[in-house]
Amino acid sequence: MDQRAPQSDIDLSVTIAGIVLKNPVMLASGTWGYGEEISSLLDLSQLGAVITKGISLQPSCGNPPPRIVETPSGMLNAIGLQNVGFAEFVEKKLPFLRQFHIPVIVNFFGKTAGEYTELGKRLSAVEGIAGLEVNISCPNIKEGGIFFGTEPARAHELISAVRKATSLPLIVKLSPNVTDIARIARSVEEAGADALSLTNTFTGMVVDVETCAPVLAHSTGGLSGPAIRPLSLRMVWETVNAVSIPVIGIGGIMEAADALQYLITGARAVQIGTALFIRPDAPLRIIEGIEAYLRHKGCSTLQEIIGCLKVK
Numbered sequence: 439m440d441q442r443a444p445q446s447d448i449d450l451s452v453t454i455a456g457i458v459l460k461n462p463v464m465l466a467s468g469t470w471g472y473g474e475e476i477s478s479l480l481d482l483s484q485l486g487a488v489i490t491k492g493i494s495l496q497p498s499c500g501n502p503p504p505r506i507v508e509t510p511s512g513m514l515n516a517i518g519l520q521n522v523g524f525a526e527f528v529e530k531k532l533p534f535l536r537q538f539h540i541p542v543i544v545n546f547f548g549k550t551a552g553e554y555t556e557l558g559k560r561l562s563a564v565e566g567i568a569g570l571e572v573n574i575s576c577p578n579i580k581e582g583g584i585f586f587g588t589e590p591a592r593a594h595e596l597i598s599a600v601r602k603a604t605s606l607p608l609i610v611k612l613s614p615n616v617t618d619i620a621r622i623a624r625s626v627e628e629a630g631a632d633a634l635s636l637t638n639t640f641t642g643m644v645v646d647v648e649t650c651a652p653v654l655a656h657s658t659g660g661l662s663g664p665a666i667r668p669l670s671l672r673m674v675w676e677t678v679n680a681v682s683i684p685v686i687g688i689g690g691i692m693e694a695a696d697a698l699q700y701l702i703t704g705a706r707a708v709q710i711g712t713a714l715f716i717r718p719d720a721p722l723r724i725i726e727g728i729e730a731y732l733r734h735k736g737c738s739t740l741q742e743i744i745g746c747l748k749v750k
């Protein structure tokens with residue numbers, strides 16, 4: 439597998455919430471383990487940044503299996519935020535990621551507002567974390583997560599509290615399972631978020647017609663992959679038109695042209711998730727493809743195409 443650094447006369451760098459990325463391509467939370475699992479298949483040092491698996495104060499074993507099922511052009515998962523918990527993450531997982539000298543952005547969540555703020559405070563005291571991504575959008579847990587991300591006032595209250603608890607760059611990850619993404623986005627911006635990432639997965643369901651039961655033990659799960667790309671892209675568009683903080687586009691990005699759709703629409707960077715299950719080196723091909731596109735368009739910096747959407 440060719441993992442050469444893209445040698446470049448083109449400036450792919452971008453700054454988000456004060457975090458300088460050498461290119462706009464990051465790994466999405468929960469889709470690549472903690473780093474060791476993917477590092478033999480993907481040179482992490484080439485990436486713009488990584489977003490870690492969602493961390494909670496205490497370890498969690500998530501939902502019972504089956505918790506993943508393939509769907510047309512995508513997959514449905516109900517992992518339920520299984521994670522090793524704050525202490526083990528800091529002691530055993532973070533040191534491995536630091537060796538790649540790229541920004542490590544820690545995704546986290548809580549069951550209550552108090553857990554969110556406590557974790558925000560604890561993570562702020564840890565060395566080697568470039569920023570935080572607050573998950574208020576997981577559809578697969580009973581408490582916390584999406585409860586905070588579907589109602590503007592609740593999202594505002596939570597993010598205001600987390601903002602007070604940390605001075606690290608604060609990215610808030612939004613749920614697509616809402617009717618008005620712009621309202622949530624504005625309330626989170628007003629509460630002090632430095633950037634937004636969207637979307638998380640769309641709630642969905644698959645039924646086994648033989649057993650007449652849902653395939654997932656949790657009944658419903660979160661849909662990701664190319665199936666959601668046009669939906670996520672539309673929400674990114676609505677969001678960039680509603681806020682002035684940077685937006686990170688996520689959803690079904692498999693190749694450079696997909697990432698470019700988000701960048702042209704106004705996302706400052708992108709995250710890659712489900713594509714890693716098919717081609718773990720997809721992010722490197724995407725970085726190279728973005729660079730080739732810029733060259734083809736006669737651009738010398740990524741900035742020239744961000745938000746260059748021509749609406750008819």
Ligand SMILES: Cc1cc2nc3c(=O)[nH]c(=O)nc-3n(C[C@H](O)[C@H](O)[C@H](O)COP(=O)(O)O)c2cc1C
Nearest residue numbers: 466467468492515573637638662663689690711712
């Ligand atoms: C197996 C799996 C686990 C995920 N775990 C998390 C998580 O812990 N925290 C989070 O914020 N998002 C999580 N996500 C959502 C992804 O980060 C991403 O927002 C979503 O999959 C859409 O991007 P994609 O279509 O490129 O996969 C998970 C997604 C998948 C498929």
